[in-house]
Structures are given as C-alpha cells and as structure tokens.
Amino acid sequence: MKDRCVFSFIASFALLVASAPLSAHHGNAAYDATKEVILTGVVTDWIVANPHSLLKLDVTDDKGNVVHWVVETGAASANQARGVRLTKQLLKPGDKVTVTMMVAKNGQPVGRIHRLVLPDGRLMVNDLP
Amino acid sequence: MQNFVARAMIMVPVLMFSSFAHAQTVPQSSETKEHKGLPPICQGEANRFNCASAPVEGQTDEPGVDFWGRPVTPLVNGQKSAAAPRHDISGTWQVDGIDEFGFRGILGVFGAGAMPSDGYPEHEPPYTKEGLEAYHRNKPVFGIDSVPAAQANDPLKFCDPPGFPRDDLHRLTSVQLLQTPLQVIILYPRDKHWRVIWADGRELPKDADPTWDGYSTGKWVDNTTFVVQTNGTDERTWLDNAGRPHSDALRVEERFHRVDHNHMELTVTIDDPKMYTKPWVALDKQALKLQPPDFSMSETRCSPSEMATYDSLVSTPIVK
Helix, strand or coil: CCCCCCCCCCCCCCCCCCCCCCCCCCCCCEEEEEEEEEEEEEEEEECCCCCEEEEEEEECCCCCCCCEEEEEEECCCHHHHHCCCCCCHHCCCCEEEEEEEEEEEECEEEEEEEEECCCCCCCEEECCC | CHHHHHHHHHCEEEEEECCHHHHHCCCCHHCCCCCCCCCCCHHHHHHHHHCCCCCCCCCCCCEEEEECCEEECCCCCCCCCCCCCCCCCCCCECCCCCCCCCCCCCCCCCCCCCCCCCCCHCCCCCEHHHHHHHHHHHCCCCCCCCCCCCHHHHHHCCCCCCCCCHHHHHHHHEEEEEEECCEEEEEEEEEEEEEEEEEECCCCCCCCCCCCCEEEEEEECCCCCEECCCCEECCCCCCCCCCCCCCCCCCEEEEEEEEEHHHHHEEEECCCCEEECCCEEEEEEEEEEEEEECCCCECCCCCCCHHHHHHHHHHHHHHH
C-alpha cells in the first residue's frame, strides 16, 4: 500500500479532462448531491487505488482551525479511452489544490470530487456516480 | 440544469453489448420506449450528479495515450471500415459511445446497459415472485434502490469475483478476444481474468457444479456471428451493478456480431425461469470498436487492503 500512498498527479494529456466516470463502484446515497462545496487545501496524501483513489488534504478555516478532509475520486484504472489518467505523479504532499465536491450528509469531512484544480492550474473534471 | 440538457444531447452511444437469445425466444428491444432527456434517476437536484457532466469546452476526451502513457493511434477515425472477416472476432474491443447517463466508454454503471435501474418502469426485469424477493435482499450501491456503501451487500464489496454475466454487464470498458481452432478466449481487464468458450461442438454440461463464470460453448451461426451459451454459474453473483439476481437455472446467451472489420455488436440475453417470467435482453446490440493491434488494456484489481482503506476512510465515516 505504501506505493499506492504516494501522491502526485500528472496529467498524461495536454488537456486533463474527464467527461466520464473513471470508476463507478460506489453510489451517491450518503452524499448531499443538492449542493457543491468548494475548498482549497494542502495535499497530505494521494492514494491511487481501487475502487477509488483518495485525496487527503488539510483545509484551514478563517479561524485557523485545520480540518483533515478525505475526498474520493476515480479508480487507479482510469480508462484510457476517456483521455484521463490518474497517476501517482499527479499530486504530491504540499501541493495546493482547489476541489469542488459534494460532501457527506452527516457532516463528516468526506467528499466526492467533481472538479479539481491542479497546482499548475489545469482542471480535472471527474464524474463519479 | 443546463448541463443536463447538454448531457442529454451528447449521448452518442457506440459500443455495446446487447442481446443474445435462445433461438426461440428473443425479447424485442422495441418493448423499451424511446426517451428524451435524462432518466429519472438523474433528475432533480438530489440526483444531478448521477449523470456525467457535459464536456468542458476546449477539452477533448480522445484517447491520446493508454493506461501506461504510451501514445495510441486511432485505428479507424474517419476511415471506412473494410468488410468483416469470416469467422473472426479476435482483437481488442472497446465499448463505443455514450450511454443514457452520459458516460462514455463504460457500460453498466446503473445496471445492465439495455435495462438500467434508472426509474423507468419498462427497465425493470420481469421478476417472478421469487426473483423480486431475491432482488429486494440485494443491497446495491447503484440504481434506483441504492443504499450507502457501508450498508450494501454487493459481493464486490468483499472482492468476490463479479462472475458471469456481470463480467459483461457491469463496468465493461474493453475486452480482448483470442481465437484458437477449439476456443474463443475472452480476456477481461477487471481482475485480469479470462473466460474460455469452447467452439469445438461440445454440449453444455447438464449438472455441472457452479463456478463464478460458468461453462460456455459457442458456435458460428453465420460468417460473422458467434453465439455463446453459458450455464453453471454461481448464484452468489449478481447479474449487474444494480443487484439483479439469478439462480442456478440461469442460462445466458451472448451474440457477437461483427458488423464490419472495425465494429462489433454484442447482445446478451438472460434466461432464468426461477427469477424471471421470460427471457430479457440485458445488452442490445451494444457497439464495440476494434482497437489497434498494439492497444494495451488497463488493469482493474479488487484489492482487499485497498477496499479496507476505502471503507475506513470513506464508506464508514459517512454513515455514522
């Protein structure tokens, strides 16, 4: 698992895009899909895995409190036909990213990524039902 | 909501599997109505993320590179395909097109492609009483009766094999078909497993012990259509991602029809008299597109340790 727990992202294409789910394993039932939440935080871990890759990031609120978020995204087996690959090189600890996501109904700091602005400004769109 | 309209407009289906049929009873897909727009499971604010987003302007979803970052050259873009070769379905085939939910290149997110669990009554399989009871015992994470992952009893949650026909009906992206004089072998990227289809004229076993993928035999019914029959599947498996059940009486037909050199259609028909009152089509002429000879399929493994990580960090916390 340690290997899997390396982070960093790297888009394999000039344009990092995904117009379809990279994985489709777990449904939305525990998430509040009526709204999107946008958070900017610092990556602490990037776990490329199945059934979903996991991004852990620390988000500091305006009072200085740090909340440890876990947000899920596509599987390691990104489908090459859709032009997006999730790789371990895509993100690394310390990267600053902005995530648009839906969050757990019960208020836990857990979410599912819809869009992710990478450190270099590229946008990753991830549809993951 | 603009997105949804856009999504609906961009659905251009391509590669699918679709039905096979016991010779005598071939359910007609015409029973399914044509729908405009998104299915009920995608409608309303609470469901809006069940479907794919519209493509972002300026971005492309052309392949470009494969799973390992190696450049991929499209085989047939803009070119007219040659005629289908005789008795040959070998090659790597990828799901082609966009489904009714806007998902490209992947099959069966909400259940069998031709009968998704999407809220349309006509997409409910024809359950027997026993079949409906079995369906209600299943707790899927996708479809109209989905539950949070922590409350689900999907066999995949425990990394059990999906088995057949879920191999075809859930999360199919690509397959590689190999042929020998006696067999057709199907390589699946998920869990890197394969099925052997005997094409030497043998009969299906009558009382075989069940196995995850069952026992398959196939034959050419014309120059370009290979029809496979399967029985002996393990009733612990689900038919699809929406928790449709099957019994030990399940018999499945796959009909691989090579339309031309670069395109194939797959039709899958479910026949299980214990669970369903009549055979039903699970994939209806699902379009598949031939990939270049050097195309390399991705890998999807179910790892118990990774699943445990996911459950501890995501599934469990969000239902506390």
